[in-house]
Amino acid sequence: MKFGGTSMAGIERIRGVAARVAAERAAGHEVAVVVSAMAGETDRLVGFAQAASPLADRAEYDVVVASGEQVTAGLLAIALHAAGVPARSWLGWQLAIATTDAHSTARIEDIDTDAVLASMAAGSVAVVPGFQGIGPDGRVTTLGRGGSDTSAVALAAALHADRCDIYTDVDGVYTTDPRIVPRARKLATITYEEMLELASVGAKVLQTRSVELAMKEKVRVQVLSSFNDTPGTLVVGEDEIVEQELIAGVAYNRNEAKITVAGVPDRPGVVAAIFGALADAQVNVDMIVQNIAYVAGTTDVTFTVPRTELALSEDVLAKAKAAIGYATVTSDAAVAKISVVGVGMRSHAGVAVTMFRALGDRGINIQAITTSEIKVSVLIAEEYTELAVRVLHTAYGLDA
Amino acid sequence: MKFGGTSMAGIERIRGVAARVAAERAAGHEVAVVVSAMAGETDRLVGFAQAASPLADRAEYDVVVASGEQVTAGLLAIALHAAGVPARSWLGWQLAIATTDAHSTARIEDIDTDAVLASMAAGSVAVVPGFQGIGPDGRVTTLGRGGSDTSAVALAAALHADRCDIYTDVDGVYTTDPRIVPRARKLATITYEEMLELASVGAKVLQTRSVELAMKEKVRVQVLSSFNDTPGTLVVGEDEIVEQELIAGVAYNRNEAKITVAGVPDRPGVVAAIFGALADAQVNVDMIVQNIAYVAGTTDVTFTVPRTELALSEDVLAKAKAAIGYATVTSDAAVAKISVVGVGMRSHAGVAVTMFRALGDRGINIQAITTSEIKVSVLIAEEYTELAVRVLHTAYGLDA
Numbered sequence: 001m002k003f004g005g006t007s008m009a010g011i012e013r014i015r016g017v018a019a020r021v022a023a024e025r026a027a028g029h030e031v032a033v034v035v036s037a038m039a040g041e042t043d044r045l046v047g048f049a050q051a052a053s054p055l056a057d058r059a060e061y062d063v064v065v066a067s068g069e070q071v072t073a074g075l076l077a078i079a080l081h082a083a084g085v086p087a088r089s090w091l092g093w094q095l096a097i098a099t100t101d102a103h104s105t106a107r108i109e110d111i112d113t114d115a116v117l118a119s120m121a122a123g124s125v126a127v128v129p130g131f132q133g134i135g136p137d138g139r140v141t142t143l144g145r146g147g148s149d150t151s152a153v154a155l156a157a158a159l160h161a162d163r164c165d166i167y168t169d170v171d172g173v174y175t176t177d178p179r180i181v182p183r184a185r186k187l188a189t190i191t192y193e194e195m196l197e198l199a200s201v202g203a204k205v206l207q208t209r210s211v212e213l214a215m216k217e218k219v220r221v222q223v224l225s226s227f228n229d230t231p232g233t234l235v236v237g238e239d240e241i242v243e244q245e246l247i248a249g250v251a252y253n254r255n256e257a258k259i260t261v262a263g264v265p266d267r268p269g270v271v272a273a274i275f276g277a278l279a280d281a282q283v284n285v286d287m288i289v290q291n292i293a294y295v296a297g298t299t300d301v302t303f304t305v306p307r308t309e310l311a312l313s314e315d316v317l318a319k320a321k322a323a324i325g326y327a328t329v330t331s332d333a334a335v336a337k338i339s340v341v342g343v344g345m346r347s348h349a350g351v352a353v354t355m356f357r358a359l360g361d362r363g364i365n366i367q368a369i370t371t372s373e374i375k376v377s378v379l380i381a382e383e384y385t386e387l388a389v390r391v392l393h394t395a396y397g398l399d400a
Numbered sequence: 401m402k403f404g405g406t407s408m409a410g411i412e413r414i415r416g417v418a419a420r421v422a423a424e425r426a427a428g429h430e431v432a433v434v435v436s437a438m439a440g441e442t443d444r445l446v447g448f449a450q451a452a453s454p455l456a457d458r459a460e461y462d463v464v465v466a467s468g469e470q471v472t473a474g475l476l477a478i479a480l481h482a483a484g485v486p487a488r489s490w491l492g493w494q495l496a497i498a499t500t501d502a503h504s505t506a507r508i509e510d511i512d513t514d515a516v517l518a519s520m521a522a523g524s525v526a527v528v529p530g531f532q533g534i535g536p537d538g539r540v541t542t543l544g545r546g547g548s549d550t551s552a553v554a555l556a557a558a559l560h561a562d563r564c565d566i567y568t569d570v571d572g573v574y575t576t577d578p579r580i581v582p583r584a585r586k587l588a589t590i591t592y593e594e595m596l597e598l599a600s601v602g603a604k605v606l607q608t609r610s611v612e613l614a615m616k617e618k619v620r621v622q623v624l625s626s627f628n629d630t631p632g633t634l635v636v637g638e639d640e641i642v643e644q645e646l647i648a649g650v651a652y653n654r655n656e657a658k659i660t661v662a663g664v665p666d667r668p669g670v671v672a673a674i675f676g677a678l679a680d681a682q683v684n685v686d687m688i689v690q691n692i693a694y695v696a697g698t699t700d701v702t703f704t705v706p707r708t709e710l711a712l713s714e715d716v717l718a719k720a721k722a723a724i725g726y727a728t729v730t731s732d733a734a735v736a737k738i739s740v741v742g743v744g745m746r747s748h749a750g751v752a753v754t755m756f757r758a759l760g761d762r763g764i765n766i767q768a769i770t771t772s773e774i775k776v777s778v779l780i781a782e783e784y785t786e787l788a789v790r791v792l793h794t795a796y797g798l799d800a
Binding site for chain 2: 063093
């Protein structure tokens with residue numbers, strides 16, 4: 001069981017978490033719990049570290065920020081005792097959770113479970129602070145923001161847990177954002193691959209790394225709410241899903257901006273010149289479309305970058321103008337990427353056509369298209385975002 | 401160097417601490433620093449633990465409250481880096497600081513200094529969170545409130561440090577409370593024994609345990625202010641003090657209450673019956689005086705207890721009335737204990753007489769007297785506290 005910062009925000013909520021853990025144990029399960037820091041606490045600690053020095057040593061930064069989860073781990077153990085449940089906290093260095101030495105962005109390499117398994121077998125609930133471990137130098141490491149999901153999945157894998165339940169402030173994964181489509185349905189199951197595609201296009205329920213790890217280690221993950229008792233969404237392998245839906249969900253992302261480099265000489269190596277310059281500046285380019293050339297001997301290249309990197313990208317392109325030899329650069333930040341995701345499209349033709357037709361019928365112009373094996377994404381004008389999501393939700397039969 | 405919670409309260413002050421450490425290192429010293437949590441932080445954490453359960457498991461309580469010093473240790477290391485000083489934090493379990501298994505009241509048993517000495521010899525400042533260590537079971541322990549002074553003295557002893565500088569919010573040890581006697585003088589030196597007697601009668605500058613440890617390990621302790629650059633007070637062995645003062649200081653304590661048990665049968669064992677009953681109830685009796693009996697065959701016994709234990713003591717005595725066979729119990733909470741302390745009185749007669757005469761001349765009635773080798777204490781009506789302290793400060797020639 002993993003509980004996020006909202007679930008641990010204050011003693012009353014921690015007592016609620018203890019009650020959930022007690023119920024799970026009363027149902028006959030051996031339970032390990034991974035906890036986040038109280039909501040807001042990590043921000044407070046990061047603020048201290050940055051105020052002390054914007055270039056804070058990463059190892060010392062980890063010493064500071066890892067304390068938030070240490071506090072909630074101790075408090076949950078105390079609350080469990082008060083609820084009559086034997087429990088003890090296991091700090092990252094006690095288990096130990098061995099990580100790489102990349103302080104503040106460490107990756108878990110190994111978890112020693114002998115002592116904790118013996119303790120759990122003796123009836124004690126193991127309470128483990130998320131987000132942290134111990135590096136090869138014997139110092140505290142942290143996994144990066146949101147790393148507690150990854151801690152939970154890694155611990156579940158190491159313990160060979162039947163399931164990893166991630167309690168959060170939403171009660172599962174929906175076919176789309178219910179704030180836009182009130183008839184969005186909660187999915188009973190979703191595959192790892194679909195979850196990854198949905199996360200990468202802006203549906204933030206689980207940290208991406210935790211889903212990748214769950215897929216690699218075959219950990220069955222359940223996303224559910226700390227604040228009600230409705231069943232959540234189970235994230236599993238494709239083989240576990242009997243009745244495959246064509247499309248699992250519709251996602252949107254308003255954090256990208258479009259750049260068009262026009263009048264590019266139509267010769268080998270010129271596209272590499274554009275994206276090489278951007279890569280050197282650490283810009284993450286997403287969709288790329290090479291348009292038909294309107295002027296003979298030249299072509300246009302359109303692509304998207306994160307909106308926060310638009311100014312940087314324009315600067316990079318301006319400096320590389322002579323090397324690339326383009327005519328103009330135009331940009332548009334008012335775009336949105338709309339994606340439909342589903343493993344079912346592997347075996348079904350026509351999925352993309354349904355999308356293009358549904359959008360076209362409403363007069364929504366498609367500015368760019370990318371596809372993966374289980375995803376089709378289109379770029380449209382941002383003002384059509386909600387309309388496009390609703391239209392596609394209906395077109396793929398997802399409405400409740 | 402040890403810095404208390406007031407010195408660590410906020411990033412600006414932590415930067416000030418880093419500047420002091422940098423100056424000490426620039427003067428050619430190898431430096432280890434012990435830090436307290438930010439002022440108020442330990443109270444916040446204790447509050448969480450008590451809210452989670454008033455009977456919080458002591459081991460988990462330690463996990464929660466030890467985090468405050470972990471945060472300031474990391475932040476000071478970061479601030480030192482920003483000041484161009486190589487530094488690293490060494491958590492209790494990393495050094496390691498081995499303690500007993502008495503969680504929340506642990507005592508330091510051993511400090512492994514090999515790694516930290518090597519690091520210091522290579523030019524790095526060692527930053528160590530106070531108040532904590534690791535128990536025989538490999539879990540976090542804490543030393544009890546104010547334990548960071550003890551951490552500092554123990555580390556100084558283990559490192560064979562030349563001196564242990566305790567930075568606090570007062571700039572040294574005074575001949576008496578300057579709020580009562582403006583002409584109180586700061587002492588350049590004081591012996592361990594005098595410091596202990598002054599602490600036990602209410603002059604709270606250093607935690608008593610830290611002074612006992614300094615005396616045992618012969619650690620030269622300096623008390624000085626984090627907020628100015630005036631020299632502090634050096635706490636050392638008697639042999640280091642060349643010009644012995646007769647009296648080091650005058651202390652007062654308003655936290656006691658007086659109880660008189662009158663009409664007690666004047667026969668063997670009856671005094672044991674009184675104090676045995678109180679000891680069974682965990683009452684800490686301080687001064688004891690057995691008065692002359694006014695009624696043949698009976699005697700009166702007067703003693704003091706902490707004011708907070710007065711109601712409990714009266715209750716205990718009421719229940720034991722038949723067993724003791726006394727006539728009446730009267731009590732008075734409005735009393736104060738005034739003490740003069742000085743190793744010089746060992747070799748000088750007449751110290752107590754000066755005290756009794758000075759108080760008598762002002763019409764201050766002495767209700768009880770106790771003496772130790774280097775201390776004379778009297779009990780007086782509380783309303784005379786300030787007058788008595790001033791009179792004695794002058795009588796012993798302590799005025800600046």
